[in-house]
Amino acid sequence: xxxxxxxxxxxxxxxxxxxxxxxxxxxxxxxxxxxxxxxxxxxxxxxxxxxxxxxxxxxxxxxxxxxxxxxxxxxxxxxxxxxxxxxxxxxxxxxxxxxxxxxxxxxxxxxxxxxxxxxxxxxxxxxxxxxxxxxxxxxxxxxxxxxxxxxxxxxxxxxxxxxxxxxxxxxxxxxxxxxxxxxxxxxxxxxxxxxxxxxxxxxxxxxxxxxxxxxxxxxxxxxxxxxxxxxxxxxxxxxxxxxxxxxxxxxxxxxxxxxxxxxxxxxxxxxxxxxxxxxxxxxxxxxxxxxxxxxxxxxxxxxxxxxxxxxxxxxxxxxxxxxxxxxxxxxxxxxxxxxxxxxxxxxxxxxxxxxxxxxxxxxxxxxxxxxxxxxxxxxxxxxxxxxxxxxxxxxxxxxxxxxxxxxxx
Numbered sequence: 001x002x003x004x005x006x007x008x009x010x011x012x013x014x015x016x017x018x019x020x021x022x023x024x025x026x027x028x029x030x031x032x033x034x035x036x037x038x039x040x041x042x043x044x045x046x047x048x049x050x051x052x053x054x055x056x057x058x059x060x061x062x063x064x065x066x067x068x069x070x071x072x073x074x075x076x077x078x079x080x081x082x083x084x085x086x087x088x089x090x091x092x093x094x095x096x097x098x099x100x101x102x103x104x105x106x107x108x109x110x111x112x113x114x115x116x117x118x119x120x121x122x123x124x125x126x127x128x129x130x131x132x133x134x135x136x137x138x139x140x141x142x143x144x145x146x147x148x149x150x151x152x153x154x155x156x157x158x159x160x161x162x163x164x165x166x167x168x169x170x171x172x173x174x175x176x177x178x179x180x181x182x183x184x185x186x187x188x189x190x191x192x193x194x195x196x197x198x199x200x201x202x203x204x205x206x207x208x209x210x211x212x213x214x215x216x217x218x219x220x221x222x223x224x225x226x227x228x229x230x231x232x233x234x235x236x237x238x239x240x241x242x243x244x245x246x247x248x249x250x251x252x253x254x255x256x257x258x259x260x261x262x263x264x265x266x267x268x269x270x271x272x273x274x275x276x277x278x279x280x281x282x283x284x285x286x287x288x289x290x291x292x293x294x295x296x297x298x299x300x301x302x303x304x305x306x307x308x309x310x311x312x313x314x315x316x317x318x319x320x321x322x323x324x325x326x327x328x329x330x331x332x333x334x335x336x337x338x339x340x341x342x343x344x345x346x347x348x349x350x351x352x353x354x355x356x357x358x359x360x361x362x363x364x365x366x367x368x369x370x371x372x373x374x375x376x377x378x379x380x381x382x383x384x385x386x387x388x389x390x391x392x393x394x395x396x397x398x399x400x401x402x403x404x405x406x407x408x409x
Contacts, residue, residue: 003045004212004277005269006376011276012268018080019265023048023055023090025068026082030091035132039091041349042098042129046209047090049269050181053198054086056260057189085188089140093181095133096144099126100151107155108226111344118346142184150177158227163234167243170229171210178206186258197257201270204247204254208274211244212281216374217342224341237282244278340373 012020027048031039055064066083070076102122105113112118130148137144150173161170182202186194214229215237221228230240252271260266343351351370369376 003047004209004281005049005273006045006277007269007273008276011272016265016268019052020048020269021074022065022080023051023082023087023265025071025074025079026087027051027090027094029068029081030083030087031094034088034091034136035095035129039095039129039132041352042094044094044098046205047094047097049205050090050093050185051082051086052265052269053182053185054084054089054188055082056263056266057186057191057194057258058086059261085140086185088136089142089181089184089188092133092136092140092142092144093147095129095136096147096151097177099129099133100147100154102126102129103151103155105344108224110224110226110342111348112346113344118344122346140184141187142181146180147177150174158229158232161229161232163232165233167211167229167233167235167240168207170233171207174210175203175206178209179203191259194258197254201251201254201258204250205270205274208244208247208251208277211240211247212277215240215281217372220340220342220372241278241282244282248274248278342372343370 007020024043024045028040028043031043058064064082064084065080067078068081070078103126105111106119106122106126109119113122130144133147134144154173157170157173179199179202182205183195183199186192186198210229217226218228218230220226222231229235230237251274255263255266255270342348348371351368355367355370367376368374
């Protein structure tokens with residue numbers, strides 16, 4: 001699983017959690033139905049937003065859901081899952097973007113993909129995903145060549161980018177691809193007036209996806225010598241954070257201009273969870289409503305007084321890697337352990353299979369990402385920094401008294 005929008009289930013009401021799971025499972029099953037079992041490995045958290053947007057603009061009908069059979073990732077329970085054009089568009093976009101991710105790993109010679117025979121096989125898989133995504137996209141009136149063209153331009157831009165190159169020039173192809181996908185949801189839902197604001201929201205979402213991926217991978221990329229947009233352009237983290245915060249505000253403003261039949265889940269994912277994704281990537285406060293009375297400490301989620309940190313705010317929290325005397329802390333001669341190198345395509349696929357078959361994705365508190373090897377929150381994990389009865393809407397200029405939290409206590 002990959003993607004920047006990974007909502008803690010404790011921040012979702014039971015109804016929204018059921019909707020989110022329905023779209024995630026709907027994307028997975030749409031991939032299986034149209035493209036075979038193997039294609040399900042490209043299921044990702046960000047792709048399901050396309051399905052969410054389509055449904056949020058559509059009038060509710062009985063055929064928007066179907067009951068899926070038992071699945072190990074749902075503890076062998078049946079569940080209602082999303083169906084229809086939104087899920088199929090999400091599948092097409094996910095295939096093309098996964099193909100781009102494979103080619104990126106090949107270009108960086110990651111893991112086994114640094115070996116020519118494996119790279120040749122991976123390129124064939126990537127090409128087959130491009131063709132499969134194009135077939136599904138064409139059946140929905142969506143030209144996936146926009147996505148493929150963006151991937152090709154990305155490679156050329158990275159080849160010439162250097163110190164001083166504007167960072168937004170590097171993110172432009174990703175922005176164009178996501179803008180096209182978001183805008184087409186308005187076409188599928190029969191709301192052409194939403195195309196322009198959703199294209200703007202998609203453009204900024206693509207910027208965020210690119211930047212946050214660069215921030216999260218920066219240390220590993222420097223250790224392995226892989227290309228990273230922040231390092232290549234000499235962009236400091238402070239500037240990357242500014243661009244991310246501006247993008248989050250821009251997405252919220254763009255959504256105000258769109259009309260939704262039921263936009264609660266869209267609101268939570270794109271108005272609130274994007275901000276959580278930025279905080280998670282930069283290591284600042286983990287939950288917006290936990291910041292009351294505290295000032296976030298940039299880069300140190302364990303510092304005394306940091307939102308959600310254990311302890312009373314005066315005593316350093318147990319397990320604090322920034323505490324005096326801790327290994328790798330300032331003044332300590334012991335260097336911190338180096339970041340683990342990400343896995344290649346095939347090794348990551350094997351790791352992902354193990355995660356799914358052992359239900360760690362849905363049952364564990366956290367698990368190691370199969371490709372990035374970064375720690376991820378499990379769907380069933382207990383989140384100490386947030387609760388269902390949160391106050392995320394208080395003081396939010398976008399919410400204006402909405403009931404996305406639906407607090408009943």
